[in-house]
Amino acid sequence: MSEQVESLIRKEYAAGFHSAIESDTLAPGLDEDTVRFISAQKQEPEWMLDWRLKAFRAWQEMAEPTWAHVHYPEIDFSSISYYSAPKSMKDRPKSLDEVDPELIATYEKLGIPLHEQAALAGVAVDVVFDSVSVVTTFREKLREVGVIFCPISDAIREHPELVKKYLGSVVPQKDNFYSALNSAVFSDGSFVYIPKGVRCPMELSTYFRINELNTGQFERTLIIADEGSYVSYLEGCTAPMRDENQLHAAVVELVALDDAQIKYSTVQNWYPGDKEGKGGIYNFVTKRGVAHKNARISWTQVETGSAVTWKYPSCILKGDNSVGEFYSVALTNNFQQADTGTKMIHLGKNTRSTIVAKGISAGRSNSAYRGLVRINPTADGARNYTQCDSLLIGDRCGAHTFPYIETKNASAVIEHEATTSKVSDDQLFLCQQRGLDAEKAVSMIVNGFCREVFKELPMEFAVEAGKLLEVSLEGSVG
Amino acid sequence: MLEIHELFAKVEGKQILNGLNLSIKPGEVHAIMGPNGSGKSTLGNVLTGRAGYEVISGDASFNGKNLFDLEVEERARDGLFLAFQYPVEIPGVSNMEFLKASVDARRKHLGLLDLSSFDFMKLARESSQKVSLDPAFLKRGVNEGFSGGEKKRNEIMQMMLLEPSLCILDETDSGLDIDALQVVAAGVNAMRSSSRSFIVVTHYQRLLDYIVPDYVHVLSQGKIVRTGDKELARELEAKGYGWLEEEGV
Ligand SMILES: Nc1ncnc2c1ncn2[C@@H]1O[C@H](COP(=O)(O)OP(=O)(O)O)[C@@H](O)[C@H]1O
Ligand SMILES: [Mg+2]
Numbered sequence: 001m002s003e004q005v006e007s008l009i010r011k012e013y014a015a016g017f018h019s020a021i022e023s024d025t026l027a028p029g030l031d032e033d034t035v036r037f038i039s040a041q042k043q044e045p046e047w048m049l050d051w052r053l054k055a056f057r058a059w060q061e062m063a064e065p066t067w068a069h070v071h072y073p074e075i076d077f078s079s080i081s082y083y084s085a086p087k088s089m090k091d092r093p094k095s096l097d098e099v100d101p102e103l104i105a106t107y108e109k110l111g112i113p114l115h116e117q118a119a120l121a122g123v124a125v126d127v128v129f130d131s132v133s134v135v136t137t138f139r140e141k142l143r144e145v146g147v148i149f150c151p152i153s154d155a156i157r158e159h160p161e162l163v164k165k166y167l168g169s170v171v172p173q174k175d176n177f178y179s180a181l182n183s184a185v186f187s188d189g190s191f192v193y194i195p196k197g198v199r200c201p202m203e204l205s206t207y208f209r210i211n212e213l214n215t216g217q218f219e220r221t222l223i224i225a226d227e228g229s230y231v232s233y234l235e236g237c238t239a240p241m242r243d244e245n246q247l248h249a250a251v252v253e254l255v256a257l258d259d260a261q262i263k264y265s266t267v268q269n270w271y272p273g274d275k276e277g278k279g280g281i282y283n284f285v286t287k288r289g290v291a292h293k294n295a296r297i298s299w300t301q302v303e304t305g306s307a308v309t310w311k312y313p314s315c316i317l318k319g320d321n322s323v324g325e326f327y328s329v330a331l332t333n334n335f336q337q338a339d340t341g342t343k344m345i346h347l348g349k350n351t352r353s354t355i356v357a358k359g360i361s362a363g364r365s366n367s368a369y370r371g372l373v374r375i376n377p378t379a380d381g382a383r384n385y386t387q388c389d390s391l392l393i394g395d396r397c398g399a400h401t402f403p404y405i406e407t408k409n410a411s412a413v414i415e416h417e418a419t420t421s422k423v424s425d426d427q428l429f430l431c432q433q434r435g436l437d438a439e440k441a442v443s444m445i446v447n448g449f450c451r452e453v454f455k456e457l458p459m460e461f462a463v464e465a466g467k468l469l470e471v472s473l474e475g476s477v478g
Numbered sequence: 479m480l481e482i483h484e485l486f487a488k489v490e491g492k493q494i495l496n497g498l499n500l501s502i503k504p505g506e507v508h509a510i511m512g513p514n515g516s517g518k519s520t521l522g523n524v525l526t527g528r529a530g531y532e533v534i535s536g537d538a539s540f541n542g543k544n545l546f547d548l549e550v551e552e553r554a555r556d557g558l559f560l561a562f563q564y565p566v567e568i569p570g571v572s573n574m575e576f577l578k579a580s581v582d583a584r585r586k587h588l589g590l591l592d593l594s595s596f597d598f599m600k601l602a603r604e605s606s607q608k609v610s611l612d613p614a615f616l617k618r619g620v621n622e623g624f625s626g627g628e629k630k631r632n633e634i635m636q637m638m639l640l641e642p643s644l645c646i647l648d649e650t651d652s653g654l655d656i657d658a659l660q661v662v663a664a665g666v667n668a669m670r671s672s673s674r675s676f677i678v679v680t681h682y683q684r685l686l687d688y689i690v691p692d693y694v695h696v697l698s699q700g701k702i703v704r705t706g707d708k709e710l711a712r713e714l715e716a717k718g719y720g721w722l723e724e725e726g727v
Binding site (some may be wrong): 252424425426427429430431432433435436437438440444446447448450451452468 | 526528529530543549550551555558559562566567568569570571572575576579580583584587620636640661726
């Protein structure tokens with residue numbers, strides 16, 4: 001493959017700057033006192049502290065997993081600061097007017113539109129373009145229909161019955177090394193409850209942003225869709241440029257009760273490190289949902305950032321006729337590594353799952369798809385369709401697939417398709433011969449490759465995802 | 479329009495074009511014939527600037543500009559068009575999106591505003607009908623799953639939309655049945671004008687019955703060994719290329 005393609009990939013990280021926002025940051029280190037400090041900062045009830053401590057003690061006994069197809073130096077967990085809160089965020093903003101102007105300036109540099117800035121600042125917003133009126137009306141609108149959408153620390157105090165019942169019910173504290181760590185030290189995240197039969201009147205969106213040096217980011221998100229309800233949740237992430245590696249270990253739990261639907265979309269653009277592979281986010285995330293009778297959970301993700309990604313949004317198809325979907329685009333460039341995929345655990349009868357995973361590797365990067373489809377003995381008539389496509393740009397990158405299938409019920413129907421292709425010189429030449437420049441050509445070809453996944457994203461996100469790919473690929477041809 | 483002077487070019491270290499001269503004036507149609515491997519496709523690729531095709535010496539001026547100073551896409555925007563012998567597929571990128579981006583790039587270069595999506599769609603539908611391609615093809619991926627004939631008609635449709643000043647058709651007729659051949663020829667003939675020129679690469683006299691050339695050239699071992707009018711094509715059809723080589727040209 002031509003050098004042309006190679007040089008298109010080299011591009012500065014557009015979100016890489018650090019804002020001079022004052023913050024309260026805890027000194028690095030991790031012991032029980034750290035956990036107590038975080039819990040106290042959040043004014044948490046005793047039961048929550050106990051829950052965290054239990055997780056912490058379990059974590060101390062656990063070892064970091066090494067099975068993923070990624071390589072990075074050992075993480076010194078005592079060198080990380082586990083708590084940082086921008087000062088202006090102590091009182092959460094109720095509208096954009098209350099948000100620190102520095103933060104707003106930061107978002108403007110990122111080219112984030114106003115309504116998304118509000119989301120980033122912790123103000124929930126729907127996708128309607130008229131942002132100002134939306135900001136003022138959304139809370140009322142949500143309250144009217146009984147939807148709860150708030151920081152998880154608020155939910156712990158204000159809705160303890162829901163949190164107690166569901167927190168850790170999908171991803172137990174001891175599920176894995178990082179989920180245990182997250183359970184002990186999570187600093188914030190979102191809580192969503194959609195009451196019975198309610199269709200959430202707007203897309204809920206949250207952006208997270210790591211802004212403090214040497215700070216681990218541990219969000220905890222819990223979404224509960226009660227019977228017959230529907231919600232679409234959007235999550236976007238960016239992080240400033242740093243030479244040091246930073247750890248991000250989030251846990252997301254989804255509960256879709258009978259006949260409910262949850263659509264969870266992520267655009268992940270954490271700082272990937274520089275061209276030499278220096279710096280970048282370690283993104284070790286546990287995302288899982290449980291679908292009850294006739295429920296549907298869809299994960300759609302566009303992963304372009306992070307130095308190392310380790311992430312498997314999964315569905316436990318517990319109820320009969322429940323449906324799990326996973327649509328993924330993972331792009332790696334330069335020295336990025338991604339090991340991502342999904343797990344579809346079929347327990348109920350006639351459960352169905354669909355997996356469409358698109359991996360794009362450029363530069364010297366490596367991406368792996370790792371997926372598990374398990375059909376339990378109880379899951380009569382289960383079906384899975386898996387499609388796994390890899391696109392290589394240049395010839396120093398790699399793509400790997402690790403599909404695992406465990407069938408314990410003979411009635412299961414499982415289909416698996418996999419392809420690997422390259423952005424060919426012929427395709428590039430066709431585009432250029434028709435007047436497109438090489439960068440535009442590559443981004444168009446890559447977008448075409450991702451089309452099946454992008455069409456699952458809410459309109460606005462799809463546009464953003466397309467742009468993000470373009471930015472991430474700039475410099476890979478020239 | 480196009481002046482090629484003593485052009486030598488190589489591919490993968492192998493010299494393919496050996497001192498080729500060709501002069502094309504506005505409005506002319508030049509047919510290029512010649513045995514397999516004589517360098518016909520190479521000529522098209524060198525002129526359009528495909529990677530791997532290297533000019534050793536000689537020059538080519540296109541509308542007064544030195545072609546070899548320009549990037550591939552600049553040549554295209556200046557109005558140089560190549561209809562491919564083997565059109566490649568671009569899965570997932572809709573024909574419509576691809577064509578709009580191409581046309582916008584050319585229009586921008588000419589100092590024109592982008593067409594609105596509405597106007598473009600109308601134009602694209604009209605063009606697709608002119609080459610008897612169902613407008614549904616506009617929504618499909620570029621050449622994705624198209625038959626050989628559909629791909630070739632798609633090329634002609636692109637040519638119509640881009641309104642180039644010099645069109646190179648590389649064996650557009652090969653693999654086409656007679657109906658498709660007539661469609662393609664009608665498309666080309668409709669585009670003939672006093673300001674637009676064509677290089678038609680073909681093996682067969684058949685196409686030249688429909689697209690009547692002003693000149694016919696025979697390419698052999700990387701240079702033009704004989705130039706004539708349309709009668710030369712008939713002669714070649716009857717006698718093959720051997721007699722030219724025997725004549726020692
Ligand atoms: N990309 C390429 N790589 C290697 N050899 C090539 C390439 N393109 C053309 N050639 C060689 O150049 C010569 C001329 O080929 P071509 O121009 O395709 O001939 P024609 O179109 O007249 O049949 C042939 O010997 C062919 O093998
Ligand atoms: Mg040829």
